[in-house]
Amino acid sequence: MPRLGLGIYAPGEKNEVSRAVRWALETGYRLIDTASVYQNEEEVGRGMKDSGIQRSEVFITSKVGNDEQGYDQTLRAYDQSLKRLQTDYLDLYLVHWPIRDTRKETWRALETLYNEKRVRAIGVSNYYQPHLEELFAYASVVPAVNQFEQSPFLYRPELLAYCREKHIQPEGYSPLVRGRKESNEVLESIATQYEKSTYQVLIRWGLQQGLVTIPKSTNQKRIQENFDVWDFELSEGDMQQLNALNADVRVADDPMDY
Numbered sequence: 001m002p003r004l005g006l007g008i009y010a011p012g013e014k015n016e017v018s019r020a021v022r023w024a025l026e027t028g029y030r031l032i033d034t035a036s037v038y039q040n041e042e043e044v045g046r047g048m049k050d051s052g053i054q055r056s057e058v059f060i061t062s063k064v065g066n067d068e069q070g071y072d073q074t075l076r077a078y079d080q081s082l083k084r085l086q087t088d089y090l091d092l093y094l095v096h097w098p099i100r101d102t103r104k105e106t107w108r109a110l111e112t113l114y115n116e117k118r119v120r121a122i123g124v125s126n127y128y129q130p131h132l133e134e135l136f137a138y139a140s141v142v143p144a145v146n147q148f149e150q151s152p153f154l155y156r157p158e159l160l161a162y163c164r165e166k167h168i169q170p171e172g173y174s175p176l177v178r179g180r181k182e183s184n185e186v187l188e189s190i191a192t193q194y195e196k197s198t199y200q201v202l203i204r205w206g207l208q209q210g211l212v213t214i215p216k217s218t219n220q221k222r223i224q225e226n227f228d229v230w231d232f233e234l235s236e237g238d239m240q241q242l243n244a245l246n247a248d249v250r251v252a253d254d255p256m257d258y
């Protein structure tokens with residue numbers, strides 16, 4: 001699985017998403033993160049076609065929406081996502097949110113897809129430790145990935161450690177805190193020191209935490225900037241300063257409310 005991908009949570013204007021996907025693939029991204037609820041899977045599929053890059057070179061993630069959960073519904077939802085994306089398999093299919101009444105049957109459907117080799121990997125999203133513990137009581141396939149919100153402002157070292165112990169790859173979403181922290185003093189001083197933007201520092205923090213990181217942008221220059229993070233490394237001291245910014249700042253819902 002690529003370590004850095006394009007998040008594409010953006011209903012957007014017509015063609016905004018397909019253009020962004022094409023620019024990202026031209027820049028070197030090989031992971032695209034979408035979901036049926038983002039209502040842009042058609043455009044993601046079109047962007048991939050327009051790029052001319054082979055399907056097998058791109059890692060595509062999509063997610064079962066909350067309204068699509070349940071055994072039969074999930075199997076149907078998977079087929080519909082494939083159709084919209086114009087592909088015959090996904091690299092990773094996730095349970096988008098742990099909906100109490102349906103998450104068990106939804107997982108069973110993902111296991112069916114996996115056992116039938118219709119999807120390369122299955123995983124979860126927004127699962128905190130209690131959700132994972134519950135899942136382990138009935139799952140026969142370990143989720144390959146858990147995607148949850150992560151940034152220095154919402155740092156969850158215990159959940160990261162738990163995922164690692166269970167051999168689940170953690171993936172961090174909203175790594176840029178949707179731009180709400182670009183002027184944070186600590187972040188700015190670290191960015192100046194490395195001659196990088198605060199956005200690039202946030203992405204680098206995620207990568208150095210061992211997270212698969214999926215910043216969203218539909219702007220060509222920013223898509224390129226967010227991928228230009230391989231020529232510097234944050235020191236241990238700077239990582240610790242960033243970890244200390246944790247203040248439970250969320251842009252999405254708290255999974256414990258589900």
Ligand SMILES: NC(=O)c1ccc[n+]([C@@H]2O[C@H](COP(=O)([O-])OP(=O)(O)OC[C@H]3O[C@@H](n4cnc5c(N)ncnc54)[C@H](OP(=O)(O)O)[C@@H]3O)[C@@H](O)[C@H]2O)c1
Pocket residue numbers: 006007008009010033034096125126147148172173174175176177178179197199200214215216217218219222223225226251252
């Ligand atoms: N599993 C889940 O429940 C879940 C929930 C939320 C998000 N996600 C995934 O994670 C992805 C990323 O999270 P997110 O979209 O919430 O937010 P994000 O990546 O933290 O931030 C995106 C925002 O930052 C701006 N931006 C991006 N790069 C920038 C740069 N270099 N300089 C200045 N501004 C920049 C973008 O605007 P422009 O587009 O104009 O550049 C956009 O407004 C989503 O797209 C989605 O794929 C998953």
